[in-house]
Amino acid sequence: MINDGHLVISLDFELHWGVFDVRTVKSYEVNLLQVRPVITRLLELADAYDIKLTFSTVGFLFAENKEELKKYLPKNKPTYKNQKLSPYPLLDSIADTESEDPFHYAKSVVDQIKNNGKHEIGTHTFSHYYCHELGQTVEQFEDDLKSAIAIAKSMDISLESIVFPRNMINTDDLCDEPYLNVCYNNGIKSFRGKKKAYMYNVHATKFYHNWYIFKLLRITDAYFNVSGLNTYKVEKFYQKNKILNLPASILLRKHSSLLSFIEPLKTKRIKRGMKYAARHNEMFHIWFHPHNFGTHTDKNFKNLEMIFKHYKELNKKYGFKSETMTGLTNKMISKH
Numbered sequence: 001m002i003n004d005g006h007l008v009i010s011l012d013f014e015l016h017w018g019v020f021d022v023r024t025v026k027s028y029e030v031n032l033l034q035v036r037p038v039i040t041r042l043l044e045l046a047d048a049y050d051i052k053l054t055f056s057t058v059g060f061l062f063a064e065n066k067e068e069l070k071k072y073l074p075k076n077k078p079t080y081k082n083q084k085l086s087p088y089p090l091l092d093s094i095a096d097t098e099s100e101d102p103f104h105y106a107k108s109v110v111d112q113i114k115n116n117g118k119h120e121i122g123t124h125t126f127s128h129y130y131c132h133e134l135g136q137t138v139e140q141f142e143d144d145l146k147s148a149i150a151i152a153k154s155m156d157i158s159l160e161s162i163v164f165p166r167n168m169i170n171t172d173d174l175c176d177e178p179y180l181n182v183c184y185n186n187g188i189k190s191f192r193g194k195k196k197a198y199m200y201n202v203h204a205t206k207f208y209h210n211w212y213i214f215k216l217l218r219i220t221d222a223y224f225n226v227s228g229l230n231t232y233k234v235e236k237f238y239q240k241n242k243i244l245n246l247p248a249s250i251l252l253r254k255h256s257s258l259l260s261f262i263e264p265l266k267t268k269r270i271k272r273g274m275k276y277a278a279r280h281n282e283m284f285h286i287w288f289h290p291h292n293f294g295t296h297t298d299k300n301f302k303n304l305e306m307i308f309k310h311y312k313e314l315n316k317k318y319g320f321k322s323e324t325m326t327g328l329t330n331k332m333i334s335k336h
């Protein structure tokens with residue numbers, strides 16, 4: 001029997017655009033400045049272990065300067081009820097070029113990933129768009145996505161997978177189908193869905209008062225098996241002429257000094273999930289943000305290398321493979 005187990009690793013590459021509503025550049029400067037060296041190290045480590053990464057990148061980061069960014073701005077910008085969530089007013093205060101402002105532009109990094117040639121550059125929307133927020137519309141989302149596609153195309157990059165910012169997508173919620181259709185109609189063939197467990201399917205806007213309980217549960221889940229192993233038979237999600245769901249299995253949480261005494265449980269839990277996926281021809285999908293590795297960098301990389309080493313063992317023993325989101329999607333398409 002052909003082994004069909006896969007490891008997928010997607011990284012939400014966003015710099016300040018992923019956190020601008022909750023943090024100032026100053027308050028997160030250390031982590032943000034580390035993103036470039038972290039990505040260089042990630043590429044080296046992944047290549048050493050034959051791991052393929054998917055960099056789900058915010059469209060703004062493809063710009064080298066403000067002039068270029070402005071050329072690609074969508075006509076319809078999101079009209080969030082909570083205007084603090086719109087990044088557009090921030091454009092007036094950012095500097096003009098990547099060299100002056102490494103927090104808001106990253107064309108050189110996108111180039112570095114592209115030139116490496118082994119990994120995928122996917123989208124994290126153009127403006128770190130929030131699909132679940134009140135006030136925005138599906139038309140605005142489509143314009144946003146089109147801007148992301150256009151700016152990527154200017155660098156000869158075709159975007160074929162998406163990670164929704166803050167994982168704001170709920171495939172069980174019919175209201176969100178139009179968003180997925182918009183993606184598919186614009187050439188996006190897969191998305192990173194949420195874990196099945198209930199604690200990953202509530203979001204701040206609707207359940208604000210209970211938010212911290214779910215957050216605590218999610219943190220616990222990184223170390224202890226609360227939500228299960230979350231491996232998936234990708235076949236089950238495949239539907240002809242539809243965007244493919246490649247749900248997340250686990251967030252690789254950053255090293256925590258406070259919880260360092262249980263740190264080994266985190267990688268142990270991930271390794272167990274990978275092994276189950278390898279043995280049962282399923283997918284294990286890990287995700288994190290490069291800026292999470294910005295502090296305690298060596299400790300975070302040590303954890304990641306343990307995961308990569310485990311992948312190599314599973315690859316030898318079970319034929320477990322590493323794929324990008326689009327690589328795996330294409331395999332599914334060619335099978336049908």
Ligand SMILES: [Zn+2]
Pocket residue numbers: 012014018124128164165166
């Ligand atoms: Zn994000």
